Amino acid sequence: MPRFFMAGTSLAGGRAFIRGKDAEHVRVLRLRPGEDVVICDGAGKDYRCRIVSALSDEVEAEVVEVVPCRGEPSVAVTVYAGLPKGERADFLIQKCVEAGAGRIVFFDCERCVAKLDGRSVDKKLERFNRISQSAAEQSGRGIIPPVEYIRSYVEMLDSAIKSEACLFMYETGEDRAPLREAIEAAGDFKSVSLITGPEGGFSLAEARLAKGAGAVLCSMGERIFRCETAPVVAVTAVMYAKGEL
Amino acid sequence: MPRFFMAGTSLAGGRAFIRGKDAEHVRVLRLRPGEDVVICDGAGKDYRCRIVSALSDEVEAEVVEVVPCRGEPSVAVTVYAGLPKGERADFLIQKCVEAGAGRIVFFDCERCVAKLDGRSVDKKLERFNRISQSAAEQSGRGIIPPVEYIRSYVEMLDSAIKSEACLFMYETGEDRAPLREAIEAAGDFKSVSLITGPEGGFSLAEARLAKGAGAVLCSMGERIFRCETAPVVAVTAVMYAKGEL
Numbered sequence: 001m002p003r004f005f006m007a008g009t010s011l012a013g014g015r016a017f018i019r020g021k022d023a024e025h026v027r028v029l030r031l032r033p034g035e036d037v038v039i040c041d042g043a044g045k046d047y048r049c050r051i052v053s054a055l056s057d058e059v060e061a062e063v064v065e066v067v068p069c070r071g072e073p074s075v076a077v078t079v080y081a082g083l084p085k086g087e088r089a090d091f092l093i094q095k096c097v098e099a100g101a102g103r104i105v106f107f108d109c110e111r112c113v114a115k116l117d118g119r120s121v122d123k124k125l126e127r128f129n130r131i132s133q134s135a136a137e138q139s140g141r142g143i144i145p146p147v148e149y150i151r152s153y154v155e156m157l158d159s160a161i162k163s164e165a166c167l168f169m170y171e172t173g174e175d176r177a178p179l180r181e182a183i184e185a186a187g188d189f190k191s192v193s194l195i196t197g198p199e200g201g202f203s204l205a206e207a208r209l210a211k212g213a214g215a216v217l218c219s220m221g222e223r224i225f226r227c228e229t230a231p232v233v234a235v236t237a238v239m240y241a242k243g244e245l
Numbered sequence: 246m247p248r249f250f251m252a253g254t255s256l257a258g259g260r261a262f263i264r265g266k267d268a269e270h271v272r273v274l275r276l277r278p279g280e281d282v283v284i285c286d287g288a289g290k291d292y293r294c295r296i297v298s299a300l301s302d303e304v305e306a307e308v309v310e311v312v313p314c315r316g317e318p319s320v321a322v323t324v325y326a327g328l329p330k331g332e333r334a335d336f337l338i339q340k341c342v343e344a345g346a347g348r349i350v351f352f353d354c355e356r357c358v359a360k361l362d363g364r365s366v367d368k369k370l371e372r373f374n375r376i377s378q379s380a381a382e383q384s385g386r387g388i389i390p391p392v393e394y395i396r397s398y399v400e401m402l403d404s405a406i407k408s409e410a411c412l413f414m415y416e417t418g419e420d421r422a423p424l425r426e427a428i429e430a431a432g433d434f435k436s437v438s439l440i441t442g443p444e445g446g447f448s449l450a451e452a453r454l455a456k457g458a459g460a461v462l463c464s465m466g467e468r469i470f471r472c473e474t475a476p477v478v479a480v481t482a483v484m485y486a487k488g489e490l
């Protein structure tokens with residue numbers, strides 16, 4: 001069933017009015033009166049609605065039932081990823097949202113090739129958040145995971161360690177726990193930060209800073225993941241561990 | 246360290262001769278005498294070699310040590326995927342190889358939009374296998390997972406049920422086990438087939454055929470994965486369960 005987030009919709013007296021881009025989308029999908037759509041309030045509730053009239057600029061639908069959105073996992077996963085180049089960032093967002101991430105934060109670090117300057121940040125983030133919304137709609141999520149940018153590595157760590165568990169994916173060194181062990185050792189957490197590097201990985205200094213701040217350094221087995229694949233694999237590992245798969 | 250598969254290389258008397266495209270690759274990477282490369286025999290063994298001379302058409306290197314390739318998982322995973330359109334297939338191959346799949350088989354089914362006719366099959370498969378090789382080199386695999394095409398749905402099932410476990414990812418219906426339960430119930434398997442659908446998913450008839458053939462119908466949680474994401478998530482789930490992450 002087609003899903004829309006509340007943006008452009010107002011719910012009043014058991015009726016939903018879909019306007020703007022979403023109304024356009026209803027037209028593109030050729031939905032007719034009598035057909036059902038789901039309107040999600042972006043806070044975990046789904047409104048199943050039946051279309052009453054579909055005009056080009058406004059679609060009216062009546063609310064049939066309100067149910068908790070089942071697409072939201074029981075654990076809040078924030079992905080902190082060293083900003084990758086070009087399409088890799090788009091891919092990372094789309095796949096992490098599908099896999100169940102609740103928030104994505106890009107950051108700058110030593111080996112980041114991609115750079116965002118003051119002017120390009122807003123434009124990029126707008127685009128990134130559109131990708132997240134579209135992936136959230138397609139995969140049946142109950143929220144639109146926000147995509148953010150924290151330039152400073154230290155501020156990023158400061159934010160990441162606020163989750164109940166904070167796991168830092170690191171490619172080298174002896175001093176690492178296998179990801180599965182780290183997840184299991186973290187016990188009954190409800191929120192987790194997963195930190196992954198850019199194309200060239202993290203420097204030793206960055207890994208030490210992370211460890212010093214309280215993150216657990218993790219290995220991801222014997223295969224080397226591309227920077228856009230690692231966070232998807234890490235999110236999936238958490239979902240598996242938490243009975244979400 | 247740069248990795249090459251044996252193609253174009255011959256090992257004789259403790260010396261490796263790298264020719265053709267791989268020699269070109271050495272030049273592109275600007276590797277010089279004294280630097281090390283890994284030559285993988287494609288059967289699970291790694292030859293660490295030191296470059297002795299690097300000419301434009303032939304690179305000579307001496308074998309320093311021979312070690313088992315650590316990039317090979319302990320479980321043989323075959324992904325059977327309904328052939329998706331365009332770049333989704335490329336993506337699926339690249340990410341499944343990174344995640345640890347040992348073989349990828351595309352097949353045709355009711356809702357496949359992408360079709361391969363007799364002439365296009367060979368060309369496509371050549372391309373697909375090049376993508377697999379490149380992903381295998383990049384991610385440190387010990388084999389190049391072959392990419393194949395089985396047109397017939399029934400033949401595909403026939404092949405898939407030869408693995409010790411055969412899991413069929415199905416989007417709807419009550420009669421499904423969560424993927425994690427199915428993996429755990431399958432016990433101590435050394436080989437597994439993971440079957441995933443094309444863009445439009447599987448038909449009920451196809452799911453029934455699979456079940457009748459002995460596959461276990463599985464759900465993948467409450468989020469809906471794109472057809473190119475589902476196999477990557479399924480492979481990762483197996484790797485997690487088998488202690489490979």
